[in-house]
Amino acid sequence: MYRELLKSFGPQHWWPVSHHARNPSQARLEIAVGAVLTQNTSWKNVERAIAAMFAAGLMDAAKLRAMPEGNLAEVIRPAGTFRVKAKRLKAFMEYLWAHRGGRLDGLGAGELAAVREELLTVHGIGPETADAILLYAVGRPTFVVDAYARRVLRRHGWIPTKATYGEIQRLFHQALPQEPQVYNECHALLVELGKRHCRTRARCAGCPLENLPHDERA
Ligand code: SF4
Structure with missing residues (x-):
């Protein structure tokens, strides 16, 4: 497959980092933030919210941590369910400062399973978000x-x-x-x-996996 x-x-060429990130640490943060913002919304909305965060000077772990949750929610409004997501981003920042010295690349150290378990205890970070952060922001094999x-x-x-x-x-x-x-x-x-191709209604004709046995109604 x-x-x-x-x-x-x-x-x-994933992760689709914007042109706003000026250095690797900002790109890492953008990826992690994007992994949270993308929950239940389109990528287009995430891009708008990320652009608004850059414009507000918020793609910085210390500033993000210092920003009141309500104000952050307003900035990320384009991402949808913005209050929920602001709470999640704040919880993630608190975790990062409490356990990783405020540095995302800190997630690149230590036993992967243990770091992943730790991330899963953070409010609003489920397996998909945790794995997206670990794989795309810090290059861990999950x-x-x-x-x-x-x-x-x-x-x-x-x-x-x-x-x-x-x-x-x-x-x-x-x-x-x-x-x-x-x-x-x-x-x-x-x-x-x-x-x-593999949309809610499958378009198997011309799909690269068309020749593998499948049942598009499953
Ligand atoms: S062949 Fe059909 S079922 Fe298989 S991946 Fe493609 S669209 Fe989906």
């Missing part, structure tokens, strides 16, 4: 499972309908080389596949 997708779509991946795997009979996040992730961890670059690319390719 991975080879076919890569052959058809080519490298996706696969990001999203609704697209779940749908593709289900339609091809590779997972049962009720497979858990952990079960699906294990499948990717076992099937692919355990390299961040591969996980990065594979997740991005699945997003592209989900947008182009």
